[in-house]
Amino acid sequence: MPEFRRYSYDVLIIGAGGAGLRAAIEAAANGASVGVVCKSLLGKAHTVMAEGGVAAALANVDDRDNWRVHFADTMRGGQYLNNWRMAELHAKEAPECVRELEAWGALFDRTKDGRILQRNFGGHRYPRLAHVGDRTGLEMIRTLQDHGIHTGMQVHMECTVLNLLLDSGRIAGACGYDREKGLFLVWQAKAVVLATGGIGRAFKITSNSWEYTGDGHALAYRAGAELKDMEFVQFHPTGMVWPISVRGILVTEGVRGEGGVLRNSEGRRFMFDEIPDLYKDQTADNEEEGWRYTQGDKNARRPPELLTRDHVARCINREVKAGRGTPHGGVFLDIAWIKERMPKSEEHIKRKLPSMYHQFKQLADLDITKEPMEVGPTTHYMMGGVSVDGDSQMSTVPGLFAAGEVAAGLHGANRLGGNSLSDLLVFGRRAGRYAAEFAKGNPAATINEAELQASAASALAPFERGPAGENPYKIQYDLQESMQDQVGIVRTESEMERALEILEQLRARAERAGIAGHRQYNNGWHTAMDLDNLLLVSETIARAALLRKESRGAQFREDFPNKDADWGKCNIIVKRGADGAMLVEKRPLQALPPELKAVIEEMK
Amino acid sequence: MATQATFRIWRGDPSGGKFQDFVTPVDEGMVVLDAVHRVQAEQAPDLAVRWNCKAGKCGSCSAEINGMPKLMCMTRLSNLNLEMPVIIEPMHAFPVIRDLVTDVSWNFEVKKTIRKFKPRSPDAPDGAWRMQQADVERVQEFRKCIECFLCQDVCHVLRDHHKQDEFIGPRYLVYAAALEMHPLDTEDRVSDLKKKHNIGYCNITTCCRQVCPESITITENAIIPLKERVVDRFFDPLKQLFNII
Incomplete structure (x- = not known):
């Protein structure tokens, strides 16, 4: 029987991106002993990739901004399916969370009077994103990491969690393995915070790295927690499309915030062609006004390139399908054109968008200060996730919390750019605080040894099947291909039914996956281990998307292309039924309190 | 091709x-x-x-x-x-x-040995600070570091002489520089740099700067200014004379 190395903490945090680290810092500050499990090395999580900025109504650049505007923007962006309590707390607490980072050493770009500078972003009424050039995520994760290592937290690097452990319905800890040596580990904990990020690897074209296989979503589901809004997958409108090997890598929305425009192969700014009613009053109807907005004119309305991501992604898709795309199947994103408007535009672009300059120069041999980029939609972010209490971030399983991308609620049907970095600060902090509190009030639960052994046995099965078994890389590839084609930006019932059949076949193949070699740093084994989670989240996405017979936010159904008022009052919940079958059900939204309703009305 | x-x-x-x-x-x-x-x-x-x-x-x-x-x-x-x-x-x-x-875990251990950020009290009633972009930019260069450890890999003190127990390497000299030059920081790391981190082992061959994928000017902008601070504190002949008297 395989040996387990044992650890015990008050609070175990699974995931070490922004949400995980923020939760760990807060739990430690509240007196808890804290263990952090991270799938990669510390500081490499996906937060590092975030570019544009962190949204917070600091009102440093435009004093008309405040939490009420931010709240209304977030709800509008999410098509009112958001958990309003989370949207409220988020808008109120984000400024303080950003200032806290500064107190821990973060160095944001500055305004002329020395305060934190803020930039424009899609769906935000005023310049709201605190940023560091286009590498805001790196600044944030490094700040949290460097602050966190002095708080006494114990970090388990390069470990993957296999299962959450329960004791009569309450969380008891988790078990997993470490990649470096292939050892099995068990972490006993009074409370567990999931901060595992997203699911991007379920799709072929994605901005996400190998880690984002829906681990937290799947762990929570298997532990009996409810998942919510799983049909809402954000396709970021601008990913690289060429060369093929870098397809999907993110091109920050900041390019458009700084004045970049989208054009089709005919040179037309197609974003002016379709502006949704919800945004008509806030959007410029001519190029001149749009340009003035990006340059800080408070009386100008934003250019249509800065509409919400779901809409921009669909417009790009439409242009490409209509044969007005670029040679490599995207559209043009042009920032070089600003040379017509400002002197020394090359230096300006390099200063404002250094990583983008670097990325295109190095990976595509293209100088963005001189030529337009080719871009297209890429799977970027999961709005859906573990259903949590808005205040405490606790799931429906006692002692199990979730924060950041893995949690659902804040973003509703579509996330605004910049709201994820503030999400992970606000709700990482809350999850850490309430997890520590839960740990204080509850004794350690018991680990079920039989459950541990079963986890280990199933983890070792691919070695027993050996290299004669199915190639796990091939299964993963086929899964990504199917999800991309059948459950992607444009969905229909027949295609999604087909995807569910394919998922069934893939599951059978995954059960036959085999690998050579031994447990020590074996990428083939890790890929095989991630398949279960990927298959599970893919199924939840397809089933929820099938049930929602309307188009709203990130979900676009070709067979139901319009919004449906009735569906606008419901979320979709996915959970495991008593018999093990997947239950997918409609659940009415919680009623909005009158004072928040008034805020939304006022900002319309 | x-x-x-x-x-x-x-x-x-x-x-x-x-x-x-x-x-x-x-x-x-x-x-x-x-x-x-x-x-x-x-x-x-x-x-x-x-x-x-x-x-x-x-x-x-x-x-x-x-x-x-x-x-x-x-x-x-x-x-x-x-x-x-x-x-x-x-x-x-x-x-x-x-x-x-x-196994790069040594790097993560080294980081813990460097004194953490200690800001001055907030400048403004809103609990925040005021800093000028020009002052921030100097440190922003160092904060571009993605911790790939290629500079550590190429540093001869670590690679050839295996002084991991005595020397922190270019990555952590950049890290220390980012803290030392941070407009808000009040901590003093100069003595540590000399005695504990042995900055003197670096003989500025610039190999680290040449391999940095983020093009951080490691040697000239980070290490040399730190060396100057150490020299000012410990090797100023006038000060030494003064100390003897």
Whole structure:
């Protein structure tokens, strides 16, 4: 029987991106002993990739901004399916969370009077994103990491969690393995915070790295927690499309915030062609006004390139399908054109968008200060996730919390750019605080040894099947291909039914996956281990998307292309039924309190 | 561009290893990491490689390619001579775990030994500070570091003389510089730099600066100013004379 190395903490945090680290810092500050499990090395999580900025109504650049505007923007962006309590707390607490980072050493770009500078972003009424050039995520994760290592937290690097452990319905800890040596580990904990990020690897074209296989979503589901809004997958409108090997890598929305425009192969700014009613009053109807907005004119309305991501992604898709795309199947994103408007535009672009300059120069041999980029939609972010209490971030399983991308609620049907970095600060902090509190009030639960052994046995099965078994890389590839084609930006019932059949076949193949070699740093084994989670989240996405017979936010159904008022009052919940079958059900939204309703009305 | 190429990849573990040749198709725009992934998916599923973002932002896929420390994800095949095998090895300055993966945990331990950020009290009633962009920019250069540890890999004090117990290496001199030059910081790390971190071991060969994928001017902008601070404090002849008197 395989040996387990044992650890015990008050609070175990699974995931070490922004949400995980923020939760760990807060739990430690509240007196808890804290263990952090991270799938990669510390500081490499996906937060590092975030570019544009962190949204917070600091009102440093435009004093008309405040939490009420931010709240209304977030709800509008999410098509009112958001958990309003989370949207409220988020808008109120984000400024303080950003200032806290500064107190821990973060160095944001500055305004002329020395305060934190803020930039424009899609769906935000005023310049709201605190940023560091286009590498805001790196600044944030490094700040949290460097602050966190002095708080006494114990970090388990390069470990993957296999299962959450329960004791009569309450969380008891988790078990997993470490990649470096292939050892099995068990972490006993009074409370567990999931901060595992997203699911991007379920799709072929994605901005996400190998880690984002829906681990937290799947762990929570298997532990009996409810998942919510799983049909809402954000396709970021601008990913690289060429060369093929870098397809999907993110091109920050900041390019458009700084004045970049989208054009089709005919040179037309197609974003002016379709502006949704919800945004008509806030959007410029001519190029001149749009340009003035990006340059800080408070009386100008934003250019249509800065509409919400779901809409921009669909417009790009439409242009490409209509044969007005670029040679490599995207559209043009042009920032070089600003040379017509400002002197020394090359230096300006390099200063404002250094990583983008670097990325295109190095990976595509293209100088963005001189030529337009080719871009297209890429799977970027999961709005859906573990259903949590808005205040405490606790799931429906006692002692199990979730924060950041893995949690659902804040973003509703579509996330605004910049709201994820503030999400992970606000709700990482809350999850850490309430997890520590839960740990204080509850004794350690018991680990079920039989459950541990079963986890280990199933983890070792691919070695027993050996290299004669199915190639796990091939299964993963086929899964990504199917999800991309059948459950992607444009969905229909027949295609999604087909995807569910394919998922069934893939599951059978995954059960036959085999690998050579031994447990020590074996990428083939890790890929095989991630398949279960990927298959599970893919199924939840397809089933929820099938049930929602309307188009709203990130979900676009070709067979139901319009919004449906009735569906606008419901979320979709996915959970495991008593018999093990997947239950997918409609659940009415919680009623909005009158004072928040008034805020939304006022900002319309 | 060639339609296929040979990749000579080091495979082994702490007990030893050898190079193994893999021939695989190559396409336009591919980077070394793509080729390694293709080999892994089609020929050697258990080939160990560490990577994450594949966009030069996380600093996970550091290796030595044809003898040069580089990020695999940012090294384009079109910049290599594919007539010859492309040689891919793990970083030399760190112990091998398996194949291309090394044990870089020492770096994370070193960071903890550097005194943490200690800001002055807030400047304004809102609890925040006021800083000018020009003052911030000097430190922002250092904060671009993605912790790929290529500078540590190439530093002869670590790579050839194995002074890991005494010397913190260029990455952590940059880290210390970012803290020392932070407009808000009030901590003093100069004595530590001399006595504990042995900044004197660095003889400014600039190898670290030359391999930095973020083009941080490590030697000139970070290390030399720190050395000057140490010299000012400990080796100023006038001050020494004054101390004797």
